[in-house]
Amino acid sequence: QWMLRITDYADRLLEGLDDLDWPESVKAMQRNWIGRSEGAEVDFGIVGFPEDRIRVFTTRPDTLFGATFMVLAPEHPLVEKITTEAQRGAVDAYREEAARKSDLERTELQKEKTGVFTGAHAVNPVNGKKIPIWVADYVLATYGTGAIMAVPGQDERDWAFAETFGLPIVRTVQPPDGFDGTAYTGDGPAINSDASDRAIPGIAERGANLNGLHVAEAKAKIIEWLEAEGVGHARVNYKLRDWLFSRQRYWGEPFPIVFVDERPVLVPEEDLPVTLPDLEEFKPSGSPEGPLALAEDWLHTVDPETGKPARRETNTMPQWAGSCWYYLRYIDPHNDERLVDPEKEKYWMPVDLYIGGAEHAVLHLLYARFWHKVLYDAGVIATPEPFGRLIHQGMILGEMEYTAYVDAGGTYVSAEHVAEDIDTRTGLPVRPKLVAEDRVAKRGDVFVVKDAPEIRVDARAHKMSKSRGNVVNPDEVIAQYGADAFRLYEMFMGPLEQVKPWSTRGVEGTFRFLNRAYRLLVDEDSGELNPSVQEAEPTKEQLRMLHRTIQKVTDDVEGLRFNTAIAAMMEFVNAANKWDVLPRAVAEPFVLVLSPFAPHLAEALWQRLGHAETLAYAPWPEVVEEYLAEETVEIAVQVNGRVRGSIAVPADAEKAAVLAAAKEDENVARHLDGKTLRREIYVPGRIVNFVAN
């Protein structure tokens, strides 16, 4: 098997996240996946086995005095050796049972802790105390050292185990007053943590003393002690594992490796790439090797150096071998000399905006960062991170569904009594039943069956899935409404990153909008340019509307707020529909801002406007600030923070004039009547607030 040593990059993959413009959720997932934790490794002696040590990893070395027993994973190599004859039968049985269980079975159910005593004892290095060594499957062989010191006083899991098997519990961190829980994992002064009055045979002249120190200080002090006495050291541990990169299948890049006398040899660069042989049969070979083992002609080759017979590696690489660097190669796909030309890489990299699904958070998006850093270290590329800004588009769910529940007898069961298709009152199964939208009504915060208002229904949109039967096929939507309306609807539904339920009626809305935009410029009967489109001078109102739209769309595209950009264009079309004359100088820029959203329609409109060339090369319309200015503005007038009126004033009106006008508003005057004015607040162009009592 071939592994990639991604663990060497753990810290850099972690640190690199800080400067990326990525969603917090993905950063959190990657941090969690890498799973860095700081602590210490500590060696415990074993009574009767002076040559052996049990090494543990702990993030709480400050609690060493509270270690009242040890636990080894069932797979730990020392279990066999240290188990006493009296305990051997029980231990072997436990290990066999653990081996039979899947990982899921071992962890899934948060059931009672299980375990078995080995009969052996360890020596706690900080105080010389003998503590029993147990075997339990709550300790994972694959994390840390596969062995733990159990500190029930400060660890929930160890507490549960100690309770189950009647093992001693010693608190070594003073819980706060009134604490009535089990294990205490918070901060506090160390207690019961002084062994400085005695020697620890074979380890130290005097034991350690942490009493009174808080967690952080205690950790530092005990690590110092452990290092001084040679029984432990500071250590950083990761959840991240090295990356198994071999697959026993045909489709995949072959490893450029041949075996000569059973030893792997790199295929020289001039013989690269190693390509797949043509095969008739892609099924598993019947051996642990993949189907390539059956390609005899390809399999057997010679060592280019010595001419000795050689056998090719039959594993292939997984799909990541391509997806981890395609974005680099796409920059310069025909380059025979290098992966990518440095000049081109400098121009394009890093990727400015990566829009993709959240399902790649700890796979592709972590692996690609790793490869990128390897290539960076190798001097092949010049950027340490591949993707600057990352956005996850929210999933589109199926249409909203109203689900009622019926029991075996066909009687409705109100949704609040149902959990996982079980009536929680009777324990009997119920089955979900879809209810049409017009048969439900909202009562307060919940939906109920219209004819039976005491029966609640679940109102929820679900992930599209074949099994649920709520998949919307884009081809059908496009066939009915066109690609422009379909795309526009997807952008109009809501914020890009949000999960949103699909609504075919919603598509009709954007479809209608596009039709209105079309009729704005095209005469439906003749198919020619609408006579209202003229070479006329635009009015101030038209220019204001147009430029407001250009500004809004431009800003919103920049900020990926497509939904509000589309709303602005809808407002433009609604306003323009009321105009008798649509000056060409207004119509053309509008078509241009519409074009990225509805390219087909916009192109057709552009043609009707008399352009022989595509609009793709026309410059994006510029906002002219002076057209945006309004002559009069509406200002809300509040009295004590409540809106009591609204006045229209010239946009450049002085504060005094605005306040005077505000006081004249009939309703405002009424609310001020008989009160003393304490304060007058004026936010230009927005609001007046009179504080009075």
Added chain:
RNA sequence: GCCGGGAUGGCGAAAUGGUAGACGCAGCGGACUUAAAAUCCGCUGGCCGCAAGGCCGUGCGGGUUCGAGUCCCGCUCCCGGCACCA
């Protein structure tokens, strides 16, 4: 349990600390039509009121502020991820 993100009309949503609900869907009323579809116009958070207007309202409870959907503190629920990681 831990981490991340949410909660605003019947629904999808909008709102630099400044008139909550823009825009769209659905609904209601009207125009056009023999009729329907399409289209166009108007209304549309709740309650009270003939009206003018008033009261309430952005998950819940507090707070800061002239003013809070927005800021702060404490919760609840929902979604996503991780989960015996020592």
